[in-house]
Amino acid sequence: MKAMTWHGGAHFTLDDVPDPDPTPGFVVVKVDTTGICGTDVHITQGLFPQEPPKILGHEGSGTIVAVGEGVSSERIGQRVVMNHTSHCYECWTCQNWNVSRCEVADASTNGFYAEYVALDSRAALELPEDLDIETAALTEPASCCLSGVEMLDIPYRATGLVIGAGIMGLFTAAFLKSHGVETLVVSEPVTVRREMAKQFGADILHDPNDIPLSEVIADITDQGKGFDVTAEAVGKPELVATCINSTKPRGQTLMIGVCPEGSPLPVDLYDMHFREIKLVGAFGRGNVFHRVPTELTKLNLKNVISGRYPLTDLPEAITASAEGLGVKFAIKPND
Ligand SMILES: [Zn+2]
Ligand SMILES: [Zn+2]
Numbered sequence: 226m227k228a229m230t231w232h233g234g235a236h237f238t239l240d241d242v243p244d245p246d247p248t249p250g251f252v253v254v255k256v257d258t259t260g261i262c263g264t265d266v267h268i269t270q271g272l273f274p275q276e277p278p279k280i281l282g283h284e285g286s287g288t289i290v291a292v293g294e295g296v297s298s299e300r301i302g303q304r305v306v307m308n309h310t311s312h313c314y315e316c317w318t319c320q321n322w323n324v325s326r327c328e329v330a331d332a333s334t335n336g337f338y339a340e341y342v343a344l345d346s347r348a349a350l351e352l353p354e355d356l357d358i359e360t361a362a363l364t365e366p367a368s369c370c371l372s373g374v375e376m377l378d379i380p381y382r383a384t385g386l387v388i389g390a391g392i393m394g395l396f397t398a399a400f401l402k403s404h405g406v407e408t409l410v411v412s413e414p415v416t417v418r419r420e421m422a423k424q425f426g427a428d429i430l431h432d433p434n435d436i437p438l439s440e441v442i443a444d445i446t447d448q449g450k451g452f453d454v455t456a457e458a459v460g461k462p463e464l465v466a467t468c469i470n471s472t473k474p475r476g477q478t479l480m481i482g483v484c485p486e487g488s489p490l491p492v493d494l495y496d497m498h499f500r501e502i503k504l505v506g507a508f509g510r511g512n513v514f515h516r517v518p519t520e521l522t523k524l525n526l527k528n529v530i531s532g533r534y535p536l537t538d539l540p541e542a543i544t545a546s547a548e549g550l551g552v553k554f555a556i557k558p559n560d
């Protein structure tokens with residue numbers, strides 16, 4: 226089969242590699258769609274630690290074409306969304322924290338920028354009938370956002386702010402709305418992304434190049450004290466700081482975007498302490514992945530996938546994603 230191997234930086238090769246075998250407990254999936262993630266962009270820019278050579282891609286859906294010993298042959302033909310890492314449900318991390326950080330899961334599982342992939346049968350989740358296979362590839366990013374939003378305490382008639390309307394900001398917006406935020410502002414400089422926030426439930430769209438956020442805070446929030454909840458969905462420390470500074474006393478800020486490793490937080494810690502701000506980190510799919518395919522069927526995801534590329538065009542797709550030319554780009558490894 227064909228697979229794209231990452232060799233560090235922005236260097237990829239298209240390789241012929243052996244077809245994966247279904248070992249005991251595993252299934253082989255023919256990949257339909259793999260989403261380009263901001264993390265992939267960060268990896269190629271050296272901002273997210275990864276060791277080459279490696280097949281990347283962790284947001285994938287497809288159809289089971291073979292099963293290993295111990296897996297029911299009835300699963301052949303099943304449409305599935307894939308977890309990039311399996312989890313044991315038994316280690317300290319699985320039991321106390323977040324199954325996506327499982328201590329014993331095999332982190333060396335190949336990624337989904339390939340025609341086929343073998344994975345633990347428990348990591349291939351059957352789709353609900355009313356979810357199409359391409360949309361299902363959005364499960365992983367949506368899981369990160371749902372997991373993060375569920376870590377917040379959202380008060381009655383809450384006001385909220387999301388900075389960034391890439392796919393993570395959009396899903397965060399949708400889940401903040403479905404979890405009780407009454408008035409939601411989405412701030413985003415890129416017009417196509419900002420406009421798309423409407424279909425994810427944003428009440429007010431803010432263009433930071435147009436008017437300062439402070440004017441929106443003065444207009445929208447109770448006595449101009451700031452939002453009940455704010456979420457940064459870009460991955461820039463200065464925007465996390467903007468969120469914290471836009472949060473009301475005793476409000477909460479959620480970090481959805483992945484900031485570069487080692488980055489400090491440029492805020493006045495005295496102010497954060499004084500105003501009793503709660504800062505919440507959210508990394509990975511949390512413990513909600515299995516609930517998300519059904520959540521996706523409730524959202525209007527029209528035109529969210531801005532571009533589809535064959536496997537060979539992965540570098541171009543990553544570049545398009547890095548340039549923010551759309552919302553979500555997808556690789557179709559078997560097209
Ligand atoms: Zn991702
Ligand atoms: Zn575990």
